[in-house]
Amino acid sequence: MKSKKVAIIGASGYSGEVLVQLLLNHPHAELVAVTSRQNAGQTLAQVFPKFASHPKSKSLRFSDPKAELLSKQADVVFLALPHGVAAEYAVPLLNAGCVVIDLSADFRLKSPEIYKDFYAHDHPAPDLLKRAVYGLPEIYRDEIKKSLLIASPGCYPTSILLPVIPLLKAGLVKPAGIIADSLSGVSGAGRKAEVDYLFCECNESVRPYGVPKHRHLSEIEEQLSFAAGAKVTIQFTPHLIPVNRGILTTLYLAPEKPTDAEKISACYKKAYDGEPFVRLLEGKALPDTKNVVGTNVCEIAWRLDPRTGRLIVMSAEDNLVKGASGQAVQSMNILCGWPETAGLV
Amino acid sequence: MKSKKVAIIGASGYSGEVLVQLLLNHPHAELVAVTSRQNAGQTLAQVFPKFASHPKSKSLRFSDPKAELLSKQADVVFLALPHGVAAEYAVPLLNAGCVVIDLSADFRLKSPEIYKDFYAHDHPAPDLLKRAVYGLPEIYRDEIKKSLLIASPGCYPTSILLPVIPLLKAGLVKPAGIIADSLSGVSGAGRKAEVDYLFCECNESVRPYGVPKHRHLSEIEEQLSFAAGAKVTIQFTPHLIPVNRGILTTLYLAPEKPTDAEKISACYKKAYDGEPFVRLLEGKALPDTKNVVGTNVCEIAWRLDPRTGRLIVMSAEDNLVKGASGQAVQSMNILCGWPETAGLV
């Protein structure tokens, strides 16, 4: 299988670090460049002691991010940058013929209007929104194969879309009134020097935030609307919990018929039975982040409540793997024609 | 102020331990007896090294729980026993003239039928259900003053009832479709030697459990039904999170009018402005368990979501204090005519 050269722009944050780990050990991708303004000049081993045993860790040095140079070094470029910055790099890289896999929110929406509503400024490259494919492989596998610009989904959106899209597509739940209550580990906030994310501020603490209008709502609702064939507005409450990694989402849905247990079961089996990274739990098992952390797997379980007529769906994923870097690698594998599970567990 | 002698039956669990702490330092109550089958014969200092600096810790010894003896020693007896066991002790203690404050679920329901539905056996002392007062002081203060049997509320129920009852009583939210999504620290599971609650099974883990029919639903729904004047059925999903203490509940409610912000604000102020142990958060503040752990305070904040028309109410409490032992002491203070905040912060 033909290998490719890959680069990571913005490799010093938490999702950048996981990308480095996955790409250092990938059977077909060769990591040739990592960038970071603040760590420029340092080796991988210096910035991430945990990779110091890897043979490349002492030769590979962080550089300043320069699109022109990177486009000559790499076939595939991952952008692990803050929202708003990614677009600056995507344009020249695409023009130079690179595949771009963006982990930021910059290209996740189709609608520039929704972008403006949630991000409070015009989209910097609205033309690219049409070219970008939303990198959720279980839903857009065929489109990913043919795209050169992948907008890899957010962590919360992944934990919500995977459980809900099949039900909406099958018409088994009502598009109105969906509630997503999510719990995220602290790495979701990024490696930022802010008092709010200090150990003593997060440990022995649980708190909601961004209530009621979190930015991730824009991509969640756009994707759910596509699935439902109608505009979907949901309730979404994120909470910060004292774990490093992991998202647990509990969804409250209204089934079209509260007695449709068999149809729901069949719908999920049809959607995910062959999927390597979606695990439908059976029997009494319920999702637990500790069973997915470090893997690219999203666990899903559901219960129909005969007392309320509601459908409760629960999902668990690693926010930095299936919710970010693992999923981005999964898209790369598809796009490059490699086995979808290459370099992933 | 006249002091009283108090005893704790079942003082070796987590809520028993907090009760010991509160009563050792109470200005009017004198802790005269603590019982525990497994620790009988040992001093307080031996079982709980953290209390070893208290003068009583070396003289006060755990004894076997014997109602007859305790009724002679104490005026007020707290029962911190597993559900189903408390009733056995309550009857002889009440007959002997003691005040009984029960932290178990045994006397929290008014309806023996609901008890049987959730606990799968007949109630052992249905007559006492009528005599018991549900020990939620903010709602039943007057009844607590006159009662000799207090059924102190559960931890999850307290975090749900305090935010919802005023809204239901004022007719500001619809009684149908209420959802309570709760996150609890591990002490809620008790000091039991079970693999599921080992450090390594809970740390770096988040998981739902007891979905969809948790036993606490029975008392939550009965109390909400009283407030609404109609039968209320809710959705309740508890989750286990890796903190020692604390419950965070996020409630999803349907306001009668989505524009009633001022009425909701006024309703909460009227209900709780003078309350020492309910803190209405203002401005951008949202509840955080770290701000209430170790105190008897329940924090409440709310947001009306103009996008969905829903009312989101969030509460935080210490499951072992306001959710258990602190609230029980608060009831004792009321019942004994002491300042309601005596011995509590």
Place this chain on the structure above:
Amino acid sequence: MKSKKVAIIGASGYSGEVLVQLLLNHPHAELVAVTSRQNAGQTLAQVFPKFASHPKSKSLRFSDPKAELLSKQADVVFLALPHGVAAEYAVPLLNAGCVVIDLSADFRLKSPEIYKDFYAHDHPAPDLLKRAVYGLPEIYRDEIKKSLLIASPGCYPTSILLPVIPLLKAGLVKPAGIIADSLSGVSGAGRKAEVDYLFCECNESVRPYGVPKHRHLSEIEEQLSFAAGAKVTIQFTPHLIPVNRGILTTLYLAPEKPTDAEKISACYKKAYDGEPFVRLLEGKALPDTKNVVGTNVCEIAWRLDPRTGRLIVMSAEDNLVKGASGQAVQSMNILCGWPETAGLV
């Protein structure tokens, strides 16, 4: 008992926060001013939501720290400032007749030379070093009574000095070759926005730091030298562990005679039996930070190892209470003639 007015300069850090908590609830001290450059203008309730239920939390506002003004408002001023800054405030406050209790390292040493060796610059107010009393009440109680300037000990030093000083004074251990291996919770690093102390950098991590010459060595060795009557140089290795609060120190000492168990026992009993805040553990008990966190207690246990002839002494304390703010309040109580345990548990 006559009450006093107290102020805290630098009240927004972790030890400042604990000072606020202790002083808000102190029976004889009245907290009249709190300062913080970054929070100036905000109320206590806004900066610390956990104190919002205290009646003073909405009237007491953070101000800019101005010594002149504070000296008119307060009888006792606590300095919870970074090292090097405290001296600037101490001089005018002392001149204005205030009692100053300094939680920084600025006045802990007697020798300006040692100060320069460890802090790399001349001491800003060497004359005050003579006036200052090292605020370790169990050792300097009489001096504290008569002093106007208290240099409250550091967290690591307290955990080392309390177990070692009595043994050195009694000549039961050799002054040479002492090793102190200490484990500290993350609050010891202060409420600073630094990547190293983010939740994800500390959680699931254990690491030594500052090896082999930590600044706290200067005051530890000076105090041990006073006790031994000869220069003492020790080995000290601090480690960062993922708890909010607590220090556990394990000391390796060479007893003069490895068979002196009874003398060691008698020595500790003589030193600490009446002390409210030192707890000598008996039997098989060993120190555990969870038994002292939130209290002003230092736990001590020891073992003579017949295999090696060494004496192992272990201590546990809350770094923010006995290791900082609680101990400072204890000194205030002594100095003001109040019961030493007032406002402390």
Place this chain on the structure above:
Amino acid sequence: MKSKKVAIIGASGYSGEVLVQLLLNHPHAELVAVTSRQNAGQTLAQVFPKFASHPKSKSLRFSDPKAELLSKQADVVFLALPHGVAAEYAVPLLNAGCVVIDLSADFRLKSPEIYKDFYAHDHPAPDLLKRAVYGLPEIYRDEIKKSLLIASPGCYPTSILLPVIPLLKAGLVKPAGIIADSLSGVSGAGRKAEVDYLFCECNESVRPYGVPKHRHLSEIEEQLSFAAGAKVTIQFTPHLIPVNRGILTTLYLAPEKPTDAEKISACYKKAYDGEPFVRLLEGKALPDTKNVVGTNVCEIAWRLDPRTGRLIVMSAEDNLVKGASGQAVQSMNILCGWPETAGLV
């Protein structure tokens, strides 16, 4: 490369679980049997939901441990059993021609007398002690190649022996007076339903235990004595800290000459420069468990203290990988003639 069939006896504990993970993903070993009395009959997926995505997880079922049967199924058998039980299985397996890799302490000592001193009973199979090789590959690689019975080292011993043995062999440190102060994550206590290891008993807690005579001392001292060519007695203090995995050991050693920095550096480089699983830290870096957890790497750093003349050596490892299952797989790789790093990171 010829693959082998492997079995795990006692696969439901923490080190058993890591063994399962490593062997499921090993390129040359095929996991054919897992045993567990309490889980007999259940599939891997049922007992360990985290492995449920592996193709073998639904076909491989836990069985009762029967040596005769297993010896027919497997070429290599790992024993992840409590101390004392392993010997019962080792004898029949060896007789049937299996390779046995034992993770318990049963065969780690050469001296049956030392065994009796520390374990308080006669060794059940003293003849096997001679045949067993102590499975520390960096020290006994050649012996491992030729052995059929590997006694895989304990977690604490590995973290102490790797840093100390080269120094003792080179005569750079004195064999007398060695102190090892170790901090271990809670998984070291095993998956046992005991109150002491509940989340709430370990979280926000740090405590020493087993002071001063921990059983691991026997194998540590025997191995150090071999290296020194003389009897070595050390001081060892283990502490329990609230992380799932990881051991951090701080060693206090007396260098023969306190100015031997270059010799120490050269000694470590000679010993470990080509070793895939020992990482010598350079510059200011110090070991941190978070950089080794999940890997088979042991990090080592050292400092000579000019003030005390002592040598401080610090090591970090994952107690379940390099300290247990990873090291056992490393031995298997050597013994089977596979690349030593096969299936390990």
